[in-house]
Amino acid sequence: MLNARGTSTVEFSLVAMLVLLPLLTAVLELAQLAVARQALGYAATEVARVLETVELGSESNDLRSHELRARRVAGIALLPLFSQGDAVAGEASAPAAVVTRSVEQTLRPDLLQIGLEALSPATPESARFVGVHRVTLRYCRELYFAPISELLPALLRPTAFEPFDQLCLARSRLPISASAVVIQPRVLAPAQP
Secondary structure, three states: HHHHHHHHHHHHHHHHHHHHHHHHHHHHHHHHHHEEEHHHHHHHHHHHHOOOOOOOOOOOHHHHHHHHHHHHHHHHHHHHHHHOOOOOOOOOHHHHHHHHHEEEEEEOOOEEEEEEOOOOOOOOOOOEEEEEEEEEEEEEEEOHHHHHHHHHHHHHHHHOHHHHHHHHHOOOOOEEEEEEEEEEEOOOOOOOO
């Protein structure tokens, strides 16, 4: 009887280590990714709100003149993702270190990609009154839990076709994206009498 108890304890320990522990880390990693996706959606909305105040044409290169501002806004919006990290060396306070780390990460084009795309209006007449653009943020999210952080990028690497996604997965990070719509009313010139 004593031998059976010891055997079942060893069997349970093996099952827990080989099945339950990786399953638990996978659930925790997916929860972290859900939080990151939510924060990125908020950041995309904030970047769209900033871009509503500037004049955007139909060209996607209009973003280049406002990209630094958009990246800073995205960095502030993504603060919840960095609030539990290590303090940055040389910073006086923890909140300042979090802001510094967040903005520092979002200023890197290899970690955050911002795209602007002109959308066609629903009707030709509505094109006279509004301009519609889509802002897309793509972020390389760091994975935290050991078995998943190596396994998931290796499994997804063959399915990634974009260079940004391939670079993220090569660094054992996961690319996530979110988008928001920028609607800009157009001022019509008064009719000539």
